[in-house]
Amino acid sequence: xxxxxxxxxxxxxxxxxxxxxxxxxxxxxxxxxxxxxxxxxxxxxxxxxxxxxxxxxxxxxxxxxxxxxxxxxxxxxxxxxxxxxxxxxxxxxxxxxxxxxxxxxxxxxxxxxxxxxxxxxxxxxxxxxxxxxxxxxxxxxxxxxxxxxxxxxxxxxxxxxxxxxxxxxxxxxxxxxxxxxxxxxxxxxxxxxxxxxxxxxxxxxxxxxxxxxxxxxxxxxxxxxxxxxxxxxxxxxxxxxxxxxxxxxxxxxxxxxxxxxxxxxxxxxxxxxxxxxxxxxxxxxxxxxxxxxxxxxxxxxxxxxxxxxxxxxxxxxxxxxxxxxxxxxxxxxxxxxxxxxx
Amino acid sequence: xxxxxxxxxxxxxxxxxxxxxxxxxxxxxxxxxxxxxxxxxxxxxxxxxxxxxxxxxxxxxxxxxxxxxxxxxxxxxxxxxxxxxxxxxxxxxxxxxxxxxxxxxxxxxxxxxxxxxxxxxxxxxxxxxxxxxxxxxxxxxxxxxxxxxxxxxxxxxxxxxxxxxxxxxxxxxxxxxxxxxxxxxxxxxxxxxxxxxxxxxxxxxxxxxxxxxxxxxxxxxxxxxxxxxxxxxxxxxxxxxxxxxxxxxxxxxxxxxxxxxxxxxxxxxxxxxxxxxxxxxxxxxxxxxxxxxxxxxxxxxxxxxxxxxxxxxxxxxxxxxxxxxxxxxxxxxxxxxxxxxxxxxxxxxxxxxxxxxxxxxxxxxxxxxxxxxxxxxxxxxxxxxxxxxxxxxxxxxxxxxxxxxxxxxxxxxxxxxxxxxxxxxxxxxxxxxxxxxxxxxxxxxxxxxxxxxxxxxxxxxxxxxxxxxxxxxxxxxxxxxxxxxxxxxxxxxxxxxxxxxxxxxxxxxxxxxxxxxxxxxxxxxxx
Numbered sequence: 001x002x003x004x005x006x007x008x009x010x011x012x013x014x015x016x017x018x019x020x021x022x023x024x025x026x027x028x029x030x031x032x033x034x035x036x037x038x039x040x041x042x043x044x045x046x047x048x049x050x051x052x053x054x055x056x057x058x059x060x061x062x063x064x065x066x067x068x069x070x071x072x073x074x075x076x077x078x079x080x081x082x083x084x085x086x087x088x089x090x091x092x093x094x095x096x097x098x099x100x101x102x103x104x105x106x107x108x109x110x111x112x113x114x115x116x117x118x119x120x121x122x123x124x125x126x127x128x129x130x131x132x133x134x135x136x137x138x139x140x141x142x143x144x145x146x147x148x149x150x151x152x153x154x155x156x157x158x159x160x161x162x163x164x165x166x167x168x169x170x171x172x173x174x175x176x177x178x179x180x181x182x183x184x185x186x187x188x189x190x191x192x193x194x195x196x197x198x199x200x201x202x203x204x205x206x207x208x209x210x211x212x213x214x215x216x217x218x219x220x221x222x223x224x225x226x227x228x229x230x231x232x233x234x235x236x237x238x239x240x241x242x243x244x245x246x247x248x249x250x251x252x253x254x255x256x257x258x259x260x261x262x263x264x265x266x267x268x269x270x271x272x273x274x275x276x277x278x279x280x281x282x283x284x285x286x287x288x289x290x291x292x293x294x295x296x297x298x299x300x301x302x303x304x305x306x307x308x309x310x311x312x313x314x315x316x317x318x319x320x321x322x323x324x325x326x327x328x329x330x331x332x333x334x335x336x337x338x339x340x341x342x
Numbered sequence: 343x344x345x346x347x348x349x350x351x352x353x354x355x356x357x358x359x360x361x362x363x364x365x366x367x368x369x370x371x372x373x374x375x376x377x378x379x380x381x382x383x384x385x386x387x388x389x390x391x392x393x394x395x396x397x398x399x400x401x402x403x404x405x406x407x408x409x410x411x412x413x414x415x416x417x418x419x420x421x422x423x424x425x426x427x428x429x430x431x432x433x434x435x436x437x438x439x440x441x442x443x444x445x446x447x448x449x450x451x452x453x454x455x456x457x458x459x460x461x462x463x464x465x466x467x468x469x470x471x472x473x474x475x476x477x478x479x480x481x482x483x484x485x486x487x488x489x490x491x492x493x494x495x496x497x498x499x500x501x502x503x504x505x506x507x508x509x510x511x512x513x514x515x516x517x518x519x520x521x522x523x524x525x526x527x528x529x530x531x532x533x534x535x536x537x538x539x540x541x542x543x544x545x546x547x548x549x550x551x552x553x554x555x556x557x558x559x560x561x562x563x564x565x566x567x568x569x570x571x572x573x574x575x576x577x578x579x580x581x582x583x584x585x586x587x588x589x590x591x592x593x594x595x596x597x598x599x600x601x602x603x604x605x606x607x608x609x610x611x612x613x614x615x616x617x618x619x620x621x622x623x624x625x626x627x628x629x630x631x632x633x634x635x636x637x638x639x640x641x642x643x644x645x646x647x648x649x650x651x652x653x654x655x656x657x658x659x660x661x662x663x664x665x666x667x668x669x670x671x672x673x674x675x676x677x678x679x680x681x682x683x684x685x686x687x688x689x690x691x692x693x694x695x696x697x698x699x700x701x702x703x704x705x706x707x708x709x710x711x712x713x714x715x716x717x718x719x720x721x722x723x724x725x726x727x728x729x730x731x732x733x734x735x736x737x738x739x740x741x742x743x744x745x746x747x748x749x750x751x752x753x754x755x756x757x758x759x760x761x762x763x764x765x766x767x768x769x770x771x772x773x774x775x776x777x778x779x780x781x782x783x784x785x786x787x788x789x790x791x792x793x794x795x796x797x798x799x800x801x802x803x804x805x806x807x808x809x810x811x812x813x814x815x816x817x818x819x820x821x822x823x824x825x826x827x828x829x830x831x832x833x834x835x836x837x838x839x840x841x842x843x844x845x846x847x848x849x850x851x852x853x854x855x856x857x858x859x860x861x862x863x864x865x866x867x868x869x
Binding site: 146147148149150152160164167168250251252254255259261262270271272273275276277279280281282283313315316319320323 | 348352354355356357361364365368407408410411412414415418419420421424425428429431469470752754755756758759811812
């Protein structure tokens with residue numbers, strides 16, 4: 001019997017990508033009976049599923065964020081371990097995006113599809129590195145699916161931040177970061193660059209940092225950024241680095257800080273207009289997503305004859321993949337955010 | 343290119359003046375010669391490459407990039423140089439990053455037809471920020487929010503000299519300014535401008551506060567009208583004439599109608615105005631002539647420029663600045679009688695017997711061309727900067743209206759967490775329905791204290807009805823007393839009027855919005 005093309009057993013349904021012979025969705029947009037979750041970001045890990053399969057780290061992140069909505073029954077799967085679900089075999093492989101992030105590999109009668117979730121190819125001190133898995137269909141994201149998005153070396157970006165800290169010793173640098181992934185990676189990069197002073201963090205970031213530390217990711221001396229009447233004297237932050245969610249860096253919360261230099265760590269910072277609109281003074285191009293070159297490199301690495309694109313700027317990636325001889329198709333899944341913090 | 347591109351990259355995101363200064367000074371400290379001199383030329387607008395056009399950049403991109411992908415990318419980024427810098431697919435190369443000096447010198451020596459090849463060689467070793475800076479530099483569109491004046495202030499801070507000293511030598515120097523940096527580094531004497539028509543820092547006036555009026559010895563002062571134009575300096579020396587703005591920008595290119603009539607060798611201080619058929623026109627007319635590099639024949643006819651002179655700094659080579667005002671005035675009158683230059687005249691003295699008479703004159707004068715009076719001590723020398731007690735501007739009292747807050751916008755830098763820029767409106771009847779409506783009449787972002795700003799910010803957040811990015815539309819319920827110097831007709835604004843120097847005089851927490859002023863009230867104040 002011929003191997004069935006994934007087109008015949010994987011469907012795009014209103015709730016998301018559905019594996020028919022396994023009876024489950026991957027990263028569904030609504031509560032469903034059975035879900036396989038790639039990683040803990042809220043647009044991929046939604047509340048209200050009955051059964052959830054994911055890495056132990058992702059399950060821990062979901063439990064922290066969603067409480068009793070994190071799935072009625074859960075099953076942890078280690079990277080590389082294979083489990084049978086219905087008529088298919090499922091395995092998870094590192095995606096390099098955030099702690100616990102995984103690509104979902106599904107095999108059915110000798111035909112194999114890999115759903116990447118969000119991924120990046122750069123080394124990240126806070127999570128396992130992406131592993132290319134050969135397959136028949138590779139389902140990729142395309143958040144940065146335009147050739148202008150080519151992330152510079154993250155070490156250089158950290159050097160720019162530290163150079164600015166040197167130049168403005170009486171000010172504090174407040175960096176906008178997403179709570180899951182970017183915050184911890186930035187801390188990890190700063191530590192690697194030799195910044196051993198305390199790093200201050202907005203209260204919304206601390207629980208996730210604690211969760212990372214509990215999973216063996218050391219972040220060093222991390223302190224709550226509570227200045228002003230109730231907390232530390234303002235001077236404590238002079239020459240310091242403070243991390244906060246993007247929504248807080250230019251709003252009332254930041255007024256407690258001494259003359260902050262507003263920084264933002266995101267792949268979107270590559271485009272000047274976008275950084276300026278956000279009132280950012282020092283954009284740091286540090287992303288947890290693959291850039292354009294890495295999207296194309298990954299397509300080559302997994303050697304799948306066919307590429308499906310879940311979300312992002314799919315038209316340019318389709319165009320480029322087709323030019324390289326791959327069949328490319330846009331799934332146009334809505335509901336995955338054009339993450340501001342990417 | 344590395345330090346220079348990093349500098350531009352920081353400057354473009356930096357709203358605060360002091361931060362910009364710190365960045366530029368840091369650059370001057372670390373960048374080598376002649377790079378920092380060329381960078382200074384670029385920041386002060388003195389570096390152009392007429393051989394390279396924006397079209398060449400696009401052609402260059404097309405040598406390496408799929409046109410479809412380039413089109414989508416350009417749509418997204420919205421800037422040709424930036425798109426090309428980001429998308430450029432580097433080829434491996436053994437070339438080092440070009441220095442700024444190399445770029446300038448090589449490009450100046452390159453024929454137009456070969457420019458694209460030369461640039462292409464540089465794009466490979468550079469990173470995206472370096473490419474962006476290079477392309478911005480050579481297409482002449484830095485737009486990093488640094489004025490020539492700010493660059494010179496940074497230079498003064500770097501060399502620990504007075505900014506006026508920089509101005510005095512500036513226009514005698516050429517990029518890459520080796521002499522200048524050698525002086526600032528203490529390795530050479532101050533450059534001597536010799537007989538070049540350089541800019542001399544002007545003498546500025548303090549506002550005369552109400553509390554000072556009673557005690558001022560009016561008898562020691564000469565009075566003149568305060569003309570509502572822009573302060574200029576005509577410098578003529580060694581057969582060359584220049585027209586400088588108050589901040590030392592050479593604006594002569596846009597004012598041939600004044601410079602062509604300079605028939606003397608002197609440095610004169612005066613007010614640039616538009617004078618048509620012997621009558622001084624409102625500031626709005628002069629505005630049509632400002633911030634342009636050149637001028638069309640039609641504009642020259644419609645808004646002819648004129649300089650009303652009030653002081654003399656040099657007569658030929660003779661420095662008159664140490665003389666008392668009365669003697670300088672006599673020298674200026676003599677020069678005007680001798681040379682009688684066209685499109686210039688003397689600012690007349692306002693005769694008065696005592697303070698009471700002068701106060702009456704000031705209050706009565708509501709001409710659109712004057713803003714009040716100038717008082718200058720008869721025995722004062724001409725001192726650069728803003729010395730105390732010598733010159734006063736005595737503006738007539740501001741006009742005020744009560745207007746209703748309509749929109750609030752986030753500020754920049756220190757104020758980025760505050761809604762600090764306010765658009766306010768006056769009432770009128772809707773042209774069709776006759777229902778009362780507010781129409782925006784102006785925008786102001788100062789005049790209030792920091793504590794008041796906090797209160798308004800909170801009010802804005804609590805009364806928002808709509809959001810447009812950084813702008814919030816608010817309930818029509820807060821009244822500002824807005825002070826302004828004058829109001830003019832303006833077809834560009836929906837209300838048909840534009841205020842000059844609007845600022846928030848008071849916040850009228852007590853006043854119902856319906857009792858705010860009507861548009862007709864403003865129209866009645868048009869001078």
